[in-house]
Amino acid sequence: MSEKLLVNPIECKANGACAELLPEMIAQDEWGYPIVDGRPIPPALERDARAAVSACPTLALRLLRS
Amino acid sequence: MLENVSGINSSTVLWYASRATGVVALLLLTAVMLIGLLVSRQGRLPGLPRFAVTGLHRNLSLLAVAFVAVHVLTAVVDGYVDIPLTAAVVPLASPYERLWLGLGAVSLDLTVAVVVTSLLRRHLSRRVWRAVHLLAYASWPIAWAHSVFSSGDLRHGWLFLLAVACAVVVVAAALWRVAAAARDVPRAERVGQLMSALHHPMSALHHRAPDAPRHRAPERTGHP
Amino acid sequence: MTTATQGTPAEDTATRLPRLLPRAGQRPEDWHAHTARHGRLPYRDRPGDLILDVSAAGLTGRGGAAFPAHRKLSAVLDAADKRRRAPVVIANGAESEPASDKDATLLWLAPHLVLDGLQLAAEAVGADAAILYTHADRRNDVGRRIRQAIAERAAVGADRVPVQLAEAPPRFLSGQETALISHLAGGPAIPAFMPPRITERGLAGAPTLVQNAETLAHMALIARRGPRWFRQVGTRTEPGSTLCTIRRADGAPRVAEVPLGMPLKSLTGELGPGRAVLIGGYHGTWVSAADAMRLTLDNQSLGAVGARVGAGILIAPPPDRCGLIETAAVVRYLALESAGQCGPCLNGLPRMAAALTEIAVGKQRRQTQADLERWAGLVTGRGACHHPDGTARFVRSALITFAAEVDLHRRGRCSGSSRHPFLPIPRGSAQTEEDWM
Numbered sequence: 001m002s003e004k005l006l007v008n009p010i011e012c013k014a015n016g017a018c019a020e021l022l023p024e025m026i027a028q029d030e031w032g033y034p035i036v037d038g039r040p041i042p043p044a045l046e047r048d049a050r051a052a053v054s055a056c057p058t059l060a061l062r063l064l065r066s
Numbered sequence: 067m068l069e070n071v072s073g074i075n076s077s078t079v080l081w082y083a084s085r086a087t088g089v090v091a092l093l094l095l096t097a098v099m100l101i102g103l104l105v106s107r108q109g110r111l112p113g114l115p116r117f118a119v120t121g122l123h124r125n126l127s128l129l130a131v132a133f134v135a136v137h138v139l140t141a142v143v144d145g146y147v148d149i150p151l152t153a154a155v156v157p158l159a160s161p162y163e164r165l166w167l168g169l170g171a172v173s174l175d176l177t178v179a180v181v182v183t184s185l186l187r188r189h190l191s192r193r194v195w196r197a198v199h200l201l202a203y204a205s206w207p208i209a210w211a212h213s214v215f216s217s218g219d220l221r222h223g224w225l226f227l228l229a230v231a232c233a234v235v236v237v238a239a240a241l242w243r244v245a246a247a248a249r250d251v252p253r254a255e256r257v258g259q260l261m262s263a264l265h266h267p268m269s270a271l272h273h274r275a276p277d278a279p280r281h282r283a284p285e286r287t288g289h290p
Numbered sequence: 291m292t293t294a295t296q297g298t299p300a301e302d303t304a305t306r307l308p309r310l311l312p313r314a315g316q317r318p319e320d321w322h323a324h325t326a327r328h329g330r331l332p333y334r335d336r337p338g339d340l341i342l343d344v345s346a347a348g349l350t351g352r353g354g355a356a357f358p359a360h361r362k363l364s365a366v367l368d369a370a371d372k373r374r375r376a377p378v379v380i381a382n383g384a385e386s387e388p389a390s391d392k393d394a395t396l397l398w399l400a401p402h403l404v405l406d407g408l409q410l411a412a413e414a415v416g417a418d419a420a421i422l423y424t425h426a427d428r429r430n431d432v433g434r435r436i437r438q439a440i441a442e443r444a445a446v447g448a449d450r451v452p453v454q455l456a457e458a459p460p461r462f463l464s465g466q467e468t469a470l471i472s473h474l475a476g477g478p479a480i481p482a483f484m485p486p487r488i489t490e491r492g493l494a495g496a497p498t499l500v501q502n503a504e505t506l507a508h509m510a511l512i513a514r515r516g517p518r519w520f521r522q523v524g525t526r527t528e529p530g531s532t533l534c535t536i537r538r539a540d541g542a543p544r545v546a547e548v549p550l551g552m553p554l555k556s557l558t559g560e561l562g563p564g565r566a567v568l569i570g571g572y573h574g575t576w577v578s579a580a581d582a583m584r585l586t587l588d589n590q591s592l593g594a595v596g597a598r599v600g601a602g603i604l605i606a607p608p609p610d611r612c613g614l615i616e617t618a619a620v621v622r623y624l625a626l627e628s629a630g631q632c633g634p635c636l637n638g639l640p641r642m643a644a645a646l647t648e649i650a651v652g653k654q655r656r657q658t659q660a661d662l663e664r665w666a667g668l669v670t671g672r673g674a675c676h677h678p679d680g681t682a683r684f685v686r687s688a689l690i691t692f693a694a695e696v697d698l699h700r701r702g703r704c705s706g707s708s709r710h711p712f713l714p715i716p717r718g719s720a721q722t723e724e725d726w727m
Contacts (some may be wrong), residue, residue: 009632055117
């Protein structure tokens with residue numbers, strides 16, 4: 001079961017907590033919005049990915065089962 | 067063995083524990099409310115990383131629930147006054163201080179709903195989660211009223227000052243939050259504002275767009 | 291009344307066109323003319339039946355995305371079965387692309403075909419509600435005609451599912467599927483973020499089919515004449531006919547029904563070197579005349595230059611216009627039409643518009659083009675809808691096709707001699723929330 005990260009661009013307000021916790025897969029563009037690696041999350045990063053999802057103040061980051 | 071020595075017995079210990087944990091719970095819930103208001107504006111706590119805001123909000127709320135649990139259990143178990151366990155969640159079920167304890171039960175019910183839906187957020191729609199979470203705005207004042215009126219503790223001395231301070235701070239923060247939201251650029255005007263700004267010389271190209279809520283410029287502009 | 295006229299000569303018997311549009315002349319077809327020409331509505335009395343025919347016919351959406359129509363129908367039918375909820379079908383006639391006139395023309399001249407298609411689609415998915423969504427701007431032309439048509443059908447009991455007429459606000463995003471549904475639900479016409487897809491959960495939580503008006507019209511004919519008839523024109527992989535809006539040097543839009551695979555030069559006329567064609571409207575692609583003259587109107591051919599048929603818009607500005615100036619004006623419009631919900635679009639589109647204006651007026655700086663390229667990349671795929679993607683595609687194609695012009699402008703010159711805007715851009719922009727309702 002692999003999971004992927006998904007950002008709801010309407011809810012996202014460029015807070016940046018996600019990029020702090022998962023810099024391996026989330027970068028910020030020049031305006032602060034997340035550029036998300038859409039590939040399946042490697043097992044080693046799964047915990048950080050969940051933390052990133054929890055840390056979003058607008059609940060914009062989600063994990064999608066694929 | 068220690069019974070009746072200087073009037074302290076196991077029952078009294080439990081009763082004092084209930085009152086003490088109640089005060090701590092109120093303080094924790096106040097902190098949770100303040101941080102929650104900050105989260106709703108995607109704000110930051112100075113000196114802490116961004117993820118700490120939501121993290122603290124969650125951890126303090128779980129700690130608050132733990133203190134409320136001890137507060138309720140010690141009150142029920144101790145024999146000083148008769149409070150049935152059901153009174154913890156069923157309002158008006160306690161013959162002792164029926165109304166004010168009843169408020170405590172209401173607040174606990176609301177808090178449990180907020181916490182449980184948050185823990186199960188992944189399985190709920192955003193709308194449902196948000197609707198329940200808004201109940202916190204009701205839960206906190208009810209908890210405050212329960213704290214202040216179900217015993218005289220918070221109506222005298224420094225605990226009184228503490229109770230007043232909690233109320234002032236939460237109300238002020240809530241007003242700040244409403245005022246800040248009112249200053250947000252309405253969605254339909256955001257693009258227009260940025261377009262106007264861009265018609266002025268090139269410096270405007272480096273400004274962030276007027277998103278709601280208002281942001282400071284990002285630390286990394288990454289602009290050539 | 292739209293200024294659209296039919297571009298192809300009176301009925302081409304060899305290829306049996308036009309199919310959707312009335313034969314020679316512009317008389318709108320009323321119920322009698324419609325049934326005399328096409329026969330009555332062939333209900334199947336069995337949900338799902340039509341889907342097989344539509345699949346065999348290879349009908350793809352004519353709203354721009356070219357998504358296989360049968361797959362949308364199946365998805366809605368499946369969702370309806372699974373969730374045990376009656377779906378809603380919506381005919382999308384919003385046509386919010388300023389340069390397109392084909393849906394308005396179709397609804398004006400042959401509304402009964404669209405309404406037939408709507409009923410057949412409703413039957414195929416088991417819907418209990420149908421809505422026809424048209425553009426407010428052209429409402430004066432079309433709304434009354436449609437209400438007349440609906441009344442004619444009511445008089446003869448032709449419709450099994452009641453049809454409601456709804457109007458879209460004059461925004462570029464009005465025709466976007468989720469924006470359409472947001473508006474029908476009582477809110478502003480701004481996109482929502484899927485999952486779940488609207489075929490699963492759309493208007494009022496019901497599985498929702500949103501189909502372009504022209505696509506439904508084709509369905510209405512496929513139901514009568516069968517999939518093999520449909521495939522008699524077009525190419526093997528892209529069968530059928532399609533409505534096009536063509537603007538040549540004189541600027542007047544012409545709506546024509548043409549077979550897919552038709553050579554572009556028959557539509558735009560012979561174009562000399564140095565000219566360009568905009569294929570696919572404002573989310574489309576600028577293509578040099580040299581390329582365009584050897585391409586045909588199908589995605590397989592157009593794909594070679596990164597273009598798509600889209601909603602069949604072909605524009606060939608006259609040689610006295612500057613492609614960069616035209617593009618800059620359009621991108622400014624596209625930026626103002628952003629819903630402003632998603633950070634990358636909100637930030638990127640206005641900046642791209644400003645940068646293009648810099649280039650157009652000859653004030654580009656050393657990094658302007660690099661900025662443009664970077665922003666086009668940053669906005670693509672990062673919004674809730676494809677508005678930023680389409681705008682980025684349009685911008686990039688302009689920088690490629692008009693590369694020589696960019697150089698000219700850098701040196702303070704311009705090959706265009708007329709400053710009169712050619713590409714149609716609606717006046718006025720959205721200022722308040724009301725403008726989106």
